[in-house]
Amino acid sequence: MKRIYSYFLVFFMISILTILFFYVQNINTEKVEIVKSEYALQIKQKDSFWIYEIYTNDNLFIRQEYIPAVKGKQVFKTEEDAKKIGKLVVSKLSQNLFPVISQKDLNSHNIYFEKI
Known part of the structure; x- marks a missing residue:
C-alpha cells in the first residue's frame, strides 16, 4: 500500500x-x-472584403488589397485572414527580412484562395 x-x-x-x-x-x-515594433498594422473593410495596411512613423508603408502570391485579384474574405498575413508581414519587416509572402505561408496560416 x-x-x-x-x-x-x-x-x-x-x-x-x-x-x-x-x-x-x-x-x-x-x-x-x-x-514594440516600429510598424503598425491596421485591418480595414473595403466593400465586401478586407485589406491590411502597414504604417511606419505614421506613414502608409504597405497597402495590401489582394492576397499576395496568388494568381488573379483574389481578396481576403475575412478580417482574420487579413490580420494573419498582415501580422506575418510585420513580423518579417521587424526582423529586417524582405516581406515576401508565398503560397506556403498562405497554406500554413489556413488562408482560403482559389488555385488557378
Missing part, C-alpha cells in the same frame, strides 16, 4: 513540475510578442 502512495506522489510531483515548466515557457513567449 505504501508503494502505491509513493508512485502516486512521484507522479503528482512530475505532473506539477511539467505544468510549471510549460507555464513559465508561455510567460516567456508572451513577453517576446509584446516587444
Whole structure:
C-alpha cells in the first residue's frame, strides 16, 4: 500500500513540475510578442472584403488589397485572414527580412484562395 502512495506522489510531483515548466515557457513567449515594433498594422473593410495596411512613423508603408502570391485579384474574405498575413508581414519587416509572402505561408496560416 505504501508503494502505491509513493508512485502516486512521484507522479503528482512530475505532473506539477511539467505544468510549471510549460507555464513559465508561455510567460516567456508572451513577453517576446509584446516587444514594440516600429510598424503598425491596421485591418480595414473595403466593400465586401478586407485589406491590411502597414504604417511606419505614421506613414502608409504597405497597402495590401489582394492576397499576395496568388494568381488573379483574389481578396481576403475575412478580417482574420487579413490580420494573419498582415501580422506575418510585420513580423518579417521587424526582423529586417524582405516581406515576401508565398503560397506556403498562405497554406500554413489556413488562408482560403482559389488555385488557378
